[in-house]
Amino acid sequence: MTDEARSKGEVLIVTGMSGAGRSTAADALEDLGWYVVDNLPPQMLKPLLDLSGVASAALPKVAAVVDVRGGEMFADLPEVTRSLRDARQLRTVFLDASDDVLVRRFEAVRRPHPLQGDGTILDGIRRERSLIAPVRENADVIIDTSGYNIHQLATEVSELFSEEGQARHTLTVLSFGFKYGVPPDADHVADMRFLPNPYWRDELRGLTGEDEDVREFVLAQPGAREFIDAYAVALHPVLQGYQRENKSHSTVAIGCTGGKHRSVVTAIEVAERLSREDGVAVRVRHRDLGRE
Structure with a gap:
């Protein structure tokens, strides 16, 4: 990575399975001073990073939450991140959890999985896991949240992405x-x-x-x-x-x-x-x- 890329600030892509804790991770990053953009289509990453590069003093750390809510556009995420790595200090964090934990979480909030359609929650989880597998393989950080509550996950994110000595x-x-x-x-x-x-x-x-x-x-x-x-x-x-x-x-x-x-x-x-x-x-x- 070039010195110019480092000077533009750090970019974090937050992705992973639905129900694995992306919103909790995004909130924790926001508390740490990151500029967080939720539900961003991968194709919008480059314009966002161009903007943050111009305003690097105001936006030194940008986190973009990208997930299957982007529909077919989500499939472009691996290619988009690869093309951006040389230009920016970019990392991808992938949030995961076991299928049974994800099912329990969706049942607890009484909401359907975004990909289940006419099927079950587990059908949606399996479709998402297949779609998102290439992203997981190339992630810089993988966090398995199966055994975490929201406070424990926020603590994990804070410890991973806060600057050394930064107050919590x-x-x-x-x-x-x-x-x-x-x-x-x-x-x-x-x-x-x-x-x-x-x-x-x-x-x-x-x-x-x-x-x-x-x-x-x-x-x-x-x-x-x-x-x-x-x-x-x-x-x-x-x-x-x-x-x-x-x-x-x-x-x-x-x-x-x-x-x-x-x-x-x-x-x-x-x-x-x-x-x-x-x-x-x-x-x-x-x-x-x-x-x-």
Whole structure:
């Protein structure tokens, strides 16, 4: 592959058996920052890749889901991918599963197989397997999803196609004031009103938790550091579990009365500790810091 092909970015073709998990794989790739196009006829691959090559900065990673819903056009996929490999950094991932697992999945959702026609689900699966065999033979990655649930498949895709060191979970640590309401999208809420309020200290009232004097005051209070350390430890298994269950975003909201002093200090401290978590990207926001 030429340097020019590499510079145009990576392209992934997602294909495989109906019911094997293409939609789940596509969702996982989208969470990783891939630009995903679903149900693309193979003949449209080259125009898509030409467009992504022109806009390589905006579309550095493109994934195209191609399957038998394209009808007769699907038969051209092996030839199309071969013709494109020299021009682009292109890989094909093929999702498969055993016939009995596929039958159970179609029965569970009460939908017909796209190729079964007047026959049974198994008839459709056999027709598809025959049609798609040349694609499977030339695939770069084959994932057998027979023993996977949707979370396990998403984890497998994330591990295969995420960049080294790329975070699998984004955590927002949000400070807020209870007087303005609890954030409705918070997954966890902590209440710092058990600590003395710096607002009642004249020299601290006009400052915020981002100022060193307020930070020192808050952290010097009995129980402050103990709570922060224990809370970060308590969130460790939660964040690991979120990654296993492919929950890509969560919010920890930390409140005090006005959202300017205690919650701000605590949010910064908790975020600093949680930033050491593997696979987690942490960001801090102060919702009510600018309110009067």
